[in-house]
Amino acid sequence: MSSLKYRLFKNKLLTLSVVIFSALTAVPLVLIIGKVFLKGWRQINWDFFTKTTPTTLDALLAINNNQPIPGGIANGIVGTLMMVLVASVIAIPLGVMCGIYLSENRKTKFSTVVRFLTDLLQGTPSIILGIIAYLWVVIPLKGYSALAGSVALAIMMLPLIVRSTEETMNLLPASLKEAGLALGSPYRSVVLKVLLPSAFGGVFTGILLAVSRVIGETAPLMLTALGATTIQWDITKPASAVSLLIWEFYNDPNLQSMIWSASLFLLLLVLSLNILAKQLAKKWRI
Amino acid sequence: MENLNKTPILSLKKLCVSYTPGKFAVNNVSADIYEGLITSVMGPSGCGKSTLIRAINRMHELYPDIRISGNIELKGRDLLHINPSEVRRMAGMVFQRPNPFPTMSIYDNVLAGYKLIGIKQSRHEKDELVESSLKSVGLWDEVKDGLSKRGSFLSGGQQQRLCIARALALKPDILLMDEPTSALDPIATNLIEELLVKLKKEVTIVIVTHNMTQAARISDYSMFMYLGELVEYDRTEIMFTNPSDKRTEEYLTGKFG
Numbered sequence: 001m002s003s004l005k006y007r008l009f010k011n012k013l014l015t016l017s018v019v020i021f022s023a024l025t026a027v028p029l030v031l032i033i034g035k036v037f038l039k040g041w042r043q044i045n046w047d048f049f050t051k052t053t054p055t056t057l058d059a060l061l062a063i064n065n066n067q068p069i070p071g072g073i074a075n076g077i078v079g080t081l082m083m084v085l086v087a088s089v090i091a092i093p094l095g096v097m098c099g100i101y102l103s104e105n106r107k108t109k110f111s112t113v114v115r116f117l118t119d120l121l122q123g124t125p126s127i128i129l130g131i132i133a134y135l136w137v138v139i140p141l142k143g144y145s146a147l148a149g150s151v152a153l154a155i156m157m158l159p160l161i162v163r164s165t166e167e168t169m170n171l172l173p174a175s176l177k178e179a180g181l182a183l184g185s186p187y188r189s190v191v192l193k194v195l196l197p198s199a200f201g202g203v204f205t206g207i208l209l210a211v212s213r214v215i216g217e218t219a220p221l222m223l224t225a226l227g228a229t230t231i232q233w234d235i236t237k238p239a240s241a242v243s244l245l246i247w248e249f250y251n252d253p254n255l256q257s258m259i260w261s262a263s264l265f266l267l268l269l270v271l272s273l274n275i276l277a278k279q280l281a282k283k284w285r286i
Numbered sequence: 287m288e289n290l291n292k293t294p295i296l297s298l299k300k301l302c303v304s305y306t307p308g309k310f311a312v313n314n315v316s317a318d319i320y321e322g323l324i325t326s327v328m329g330p331s332g333c334g335k336s337t338l339i340r341a342i343n344r345m346h347e348l349y350p351d352i353r354i355s356g357n358i359e360l361k362g363r364d365l366l367h368i369n370p371s372e373v374r375r376m377a378g379m380v381f382q383r384p385n386p387f388p389t390m391s392i393y394d395n396v397l398a399g400y401k402l403i404g405i406k407q408s409r410h411e412k413d414e415l416v417e418s419s420l421k422s423v424g425l426w427d428e429v430k431d432g433l434s435k436r437g438s439f440l441s442g443g444q445q446q447r448l449c450i451a452r453a454l455a456l457k458p459d460i461l462l463m464d465e466p467t468s469a470l471d472p473i474a475t476n477l478i479e480e481l482l483v484k485l486k487k488e489v490t491i492v493i494v495t496h497n498m499t500q501a502a503r504i505s506d507y508s509m510f511m512y513l514g515e516l517v518e519y520d521r522t523e524i525m526f527t528n529p530s531d532k533r534t535e536e537y538l539t540g541k542f543g
């Protein structure tokens with residue numbers, strides 16, 4: 001009997017330590033969110049979303065008068081959204097098509113090479129992709145631009161979309177394709193009208209995760225979009241981004257308190273994209 | 287024994303199919319399938335039944351390495367040398383597992399053959415086709431109030447009947463069925479068997495089955511295959527009461543398979 005008790009005790013001990021270690025890994029996350037929230041929420045108000053970044057001078061005056069810093073991050077929000085949108089327009093069709101190709105041609109040499117290259121691309125430091133976009137877009141267009149930033153982000157999104165599309169398509173039962181072909185429909189319309197819609201949930205989740213992955217990118221944007229103090233809708237002109245603003249705030253002693261509010265905004269955006277992606281993945285599971 | 291119609295609609299001539307060179311999954315099969323009848327294909331697992339009927343509607347083109355020789359003629363047309371899409375519309379197929387399209391409604395599932403090919407139909411034509419197809423599989427009364435629901439919400443038996451309706455909507459000359467009831471419960475199986483007997487007036491049926499009593503109950507002609515060869519092909523009554531080949535007899539009495 002004592003050995004049974006001992007085993008039960010061992011079991012409990014194990015469970016307890018698993019719980020403790022899991023909690024430990026969550027600690028940094030909770031601390032980060034807590035810190036950002038506490039330091040950032042005070043700056044967040046209507047102006048924060050609608051006004052552009054204040055100049056150092058305005059900020060200094062406000063600080064001396066013990067007032068909250070005027071202005072907001074509207075230029076960053078617009079820039080980020082615009083660049084992510086353009087990047088998506090480039091990366092989604094390319095990535096989804098490539099993912100379909102890989103799933104439909106699993107064993108050809110070409111697919112093996114493409115798969116290897118996508119893995120390589122996924123592991124490439126983002127600053128290097130920024131340099132590539134600089135070479136491909138900034139130099140030919142003779143200037144920094146939101147478009148160049150979008151290209152850098154698109155290259156980052158591409159491997160994520162390719163692989164998630166491929167994996168989702170691989171999960172589809174072969175019977176689905178057979179059913180489509182057995183009705184005499186051409187291969188192309190089986191892929192586009194049967195397989196792709198059936199994989200939609202997984203593909204869309206992959207896209208959301210790719211967006212949430214690049215939305216906070218900073219390094220590649222420094223080399224491409226550069227930054228702007230005003231709201232810029234023209235994609236051939238330099239643009240700001242929330243992540244770029246955080247970096248700029250960090251470099252300006254008078255704008256330090258804006259770091260936290262901009263970070264809070266970005267963090268909440270990424271978190272909600274992630275949660276949305278997870279929920280959709282659950283709902284649309286095939 | 288009643289007299290049966292003996293107009294051939296489908297004829298196989300020296301059909302050979304191999305997945306790997308030199309190894310024939312279907313070996314030199316010649317047979318005429320008669321119009322308006324049900325022909326069952328029996329045989330132990332791996333004897334080439336699926337390979338045979340999949341060759342008829344060119345599903346094999348999914349496997350690049352496969353080799354086919356011989357001749358398949360449906361209503362006088364050489365199936366191996368015309369557009370596969372056309373072949374598959376003339377020879378519909380129902381699979382072992384019900385496979386309605388999960389993203390489409392019941393209504394769209396029935397019309398899928400037309401939608402996927404891109405044939406435009408008027409609202410009226412569509413409604414009529416959906417109703418007649420679902421009625422011919424006995425599903426209309428069960429689903430008519432929920433035609434916009436997903437096909438995958440139906441029970442297994444209903445899904446299989448939906449798949450039959452989807453194939454019938456294209457008005458095929460022949461319906462190829464690969465163990466269509468093996469994933470279903472006895473009640474659903476029964477329903478489908480009754481249905482097939484009714485349907486044979488409209489469409490010739492070739493059904494692969496492991497279930498000998500099913501073959502005996504519904505089919506007019508039976509084939510027995512063994513190791514890729516067509517061992518015996520005769521009226522079902524004759525096959526079950528007085529088989530001419532020893533292997534057929536052994537299979538039917540449960541000595542193997």
Ligand SMILES: Nc1ncnc2c1ncn2[C@@H]1O[C@H](COP(=O)(O)OP(=O)(O)OP(=O)(O)O)[C@@H](O)[C@H]1O
Nearest residue numbers: 305306311329330331332333334335336337338349
């Ligand atoms: N995709 C494939 N690639 C290679 N060989 C195959 C393939 N499909 C079937 N075969 C082989 O062809 C032969 C016939 O297979 P088939 O599926 O036609 O048999 P079956 O009579 O339908 O069997 P079952 O009753 O188990 O469904 C078998 O020896 C099988 O191993």
Ligand SMILES: [Mg+2]
Nearest residue numbers: 335336337464
């Ligand atoms: Mg089979």
